[in-house]
Amino acid sequence: MTKQMRALVCLVTMVLGAGLSLAWANEPGATTSASSQEGEMAAPAADTIRPGEKLNLSQVVEIARQRQPSIAAAQGAINANQSKVGQAKAQYYPQADASASFNRVSPGGTALGAVSRSHDQYTAGMTVTQRLYDFGKVAAQVEIQKTTLDSARSNLASTLDQVVFNVKLAYYDMLKAAKNIEVASETVKQFGQHLEQAKGFFEAGLKPKYDVTKAEVDLSNARLNLISIKKGLGLARVVLKNAMGFPEAPEFEIVDNLRFSPFLVPLDKALVLAFDNRPDLKSLLLKRRAAEQSVELARKGDSPYVSGNASTTYTGDTLSMDSGWSVGVALSVPIFNGYQTKYQISEAQANADILAAQETTLRQTIQKDLQQGYLNLQEAEERIATTKLAVQQAEENFEIASGRYEAGVGAPVEITDAYVLLVNARTNQIQVLYDYRISQTLIEQTIGDSANFEN
16 A cells, blocks of 8 residues: 555545544434334223223323324334434535446547557545534524424323323213213113003002003104114214224223312312423423524524535556555535525524414413303302202102102103102212213313322
């Protein structure tokens, strides 16, 4: 190896070493923490529901967290943004290119007396460039991508909250339908007993045929209502399976938790928690920060940058090969780009202003939703005591009507009216408990991190 070649190898090694040193200096060091954090989300799929199994709300939520495809999509967005961070960091490293070519050359003409011949021509070379200083352009791009990655992580948390919210709504819808079936089944049973009683009185000559016919009509209507409510339960189960991300799950039952449990977080504390915990608000704040960083990056558009370069080439034919090399430092200074930098700054600032306005809007929406949620919760809580009393009164009224009919002094319409009142009272009680749970769930979703609320 010639002295020139040895010198070139040393220079190329120096450029590469300088580039790698710059790259490692800009690495944060903890490159695996993010991936390990997301890895904890990837729990194995829950696909072991047994037919007829009874699931509580926590189990249903956990299945949804493991299987919902929207969560996988949000995780994919995180992975994509992690790659963008790597792409931005790639500019810290040296850029090396190698090339080689082969040509068969035939002279276009010959001098008098010369011999024309074709020959092979070979060319090979390598170029290494390294950005040495750019007034923070690459560093700004890396920070923007890191902020965008953090925003994607907040989007994943927001998606998780939305999945939990949807599952809870579907769970309570199915539970309300199941409770209504209990009421409708009891109605069928009661009207069936009343029919047997009317038949007995008619056969004994104590009541007219009208009582039997009226009891048969009541029983038929009760059976039709039961069929309709059973369909509603089937639809609610389908919605819950879909919310869980498990549409092919076998038929299962759910635990009844449709009861009053006071929500103890006051409104002022809920508002503070919401502003601290809402992942969509965190994501918006991070997007705004990225937009502000983009403004700073745009302002660096006219900044010069310094780069180092080294290259070597070999060219010739089969008889002789010539070599050459070069090494140097280049300073690039943008002079005029048609006001492109000015408009890039203007665009970046406008995007930051848009996100600032969206942040204000979201904060106002959170405050409004919480206020409405607490008003709905208070109303439902007040209705719970009223409906409980209404059920007790309707039960007493039905007992009185049944007693009068058994004593032979009551009419069948009294039985029907009394039981309709009882059914309505029980249905209203189910509805108000459902409304309370839904109001509570809406408040939890507005606060954020709803998976940590135990219902």
